[in-house]
Amino acid sequence: MNQTARYLSAALLAATMGLEADGHDLEIHADRPGADISPTMYGLFFEDINYAADGGLYAEKIKNRSFEFPQNFMGWQTFGGIELRDDGPFERNPHYVRLSAAGHPEKHSGLINEGFFGIGIGRGEEYRFSVWARVPEGGSSKLVVQIASQSSWQESQEIASATITIDSKEWKKYTAVLKSDVTDTHACLRIFLAKPDNGDDDTHDGLDEVTVDVEHVSLFPVNTWKGQENGLRADLAQALYDIRPGVLRFPGGCVVEGTDLGTRYQWKNTVGPVENRPLNENRWHYTFTYRFFPDYYQSGGLGFFEYFRLAEDLGAEPLPIVNVGLACQYQNSDDSGRVPLDSLQPYIQNALDLIEFANGDVESRWGSLRAEMGHPEPFGMKYIGIGNEQWGPEYIERLEPFVAAVRKAHPEIQIVGSSGPNSEGEQFDYLWPQMKRLKADMVDEHFYRPEDWFLSQGKRYDNYDRKGPKVFAGEYACHGKDKQWNHFNASLLEAAFMTGLERNADVVRMATYAPLFAHTDGWQWRPDMIWFDNNRSVKTASYYVQQLFSKNKGSYVLPLTMDKKPVAGGEGQHGLFASAVYDKDTDEIVVKTVNTSDSVQSLDFSFKGIGRKHKVISVAITTFTADDPDADNTLDKPDTIVPTEQASQEAGPDKWSTEIGPKTFCIYRFALK
């Protein structure tokens, strides 16, 4: 029996036994507009964790494309005459590979790349191969490029092939488009020197292949999101767009901090030509001993230009986070992870230069780089986060000079500070007053907390200081106590919690679930909002909750009472949570109701102060529930738990009653006339 059928039979049982399902009065005051809903609600937190960037959203399929991993051939197999060299054309990525004749008519010289857990290709799709190459001794040579299956049982492993003629002694970029007529999640890329053709049909012609140097070997789908060069995986970027996010926070997370200061995220290393962006070790490389990923590096290909461009394409405000002079505080408890206070200036300048990169005039140093990269118009950056989830006096004493410098040079930029890694407690209590003292515009709160925490937080923001900094709920997710994986009930509790964010729209101005992405073969952290393998992706129940809030965010809050009391949610109100907004674009009152209990509950809506001219005429209902609260969508069954919409029905003029099923999130859109 599915959830709807179960709910109907529970209601029937209650009726036949003469039991009244609990009835609740939800009174909405349409004539008392509350705070406006910030356009930055609800947003996205992007971090390169779980192979979210390289191997994920960034559509590049070649791992270690510039041979710069500390083990230079990691991700590659080599055969024949291969030599690693380090005087290549790209200063910050100096390594390249020389392919020379293997010394026998039957031997070949070449390379095979394994991609990120394989290379995903789709039937009928085209892939753009590119390589920087030269013939160092002159002449010309042919390079064979193949996308190949790795399944040894297949008769032919070759899926698509092209031959490129390398004809210059100077380094040049060569490209070819390969089309696949099969789908394979774990293919590989092979490149090798072609044997010179002596005019007969024998492919194994000679010994004397001409030496070729290769560098920055790349393979992208032609169909990236919006067809952009150096672009994004179309399905993943589209899933982000479909949320209609109001803000995009990037590039993390702990990657901002690094395992040590040397591996912190440095935005300047991620702009300019991709070939010359230096590699960085990813902080999630070896964070969890139960899931080591020694091949987890950041190519910088998805860099700050691409993040700003993505935010713009999504219609979201960009919110970059910069390092405050601290490496990850979990991994560094002493001075080695702290930049001395008298050496902070380059870090501060880094933040100022970032503002110039995003917003500066095209004549300015960093603005001109943005223009060169194809975006002369400013990106219109309004916010900067200084430090990730830092804590302690060591954070505050570093943040202070940043705030002074940014305020002085850019009073127009809003500053986001941190309240540490916990939702409450000693650090939290220390940091909030400090944020007020420093006059941060927003405070980034993080909470990865269990079910009972989410159930108890309906009122969290009701008593926050209305005059202090605003709240950015910058990382949150319900983590089941015994279920450290995505499941519907966690998403339901996130929805319940979010009604409290919405009712306190004057305080909470941004909110982003975290983390955003996870590769099914390469995750370090779960739950996550979107899972993917090399070809497919799946939107979790938590994704749909974010999307439902975002698409129904409305324009301003309306006061709402439940059984004549302020809505607080939780046990005191039978597990019901709710919020109400008015949407001025559609002239609708939108009520979100989350029933976290196991019982059907009756809801009696009444609308006060609609006025003579207005009345409620109809209601459209979106329902989000699941047969199994412990389950979620999967790559194989991506549409098990999805919102359903009912055709609009008559309601009003100033009242309407309904029932909400157990463990159900409903959005009621009341049309006015």
Ligand code: AHR
């Ligand atoms: O989202 C995963 C991690 O959680 C983030 O990198 C960090 O900010 C938090 O501790």
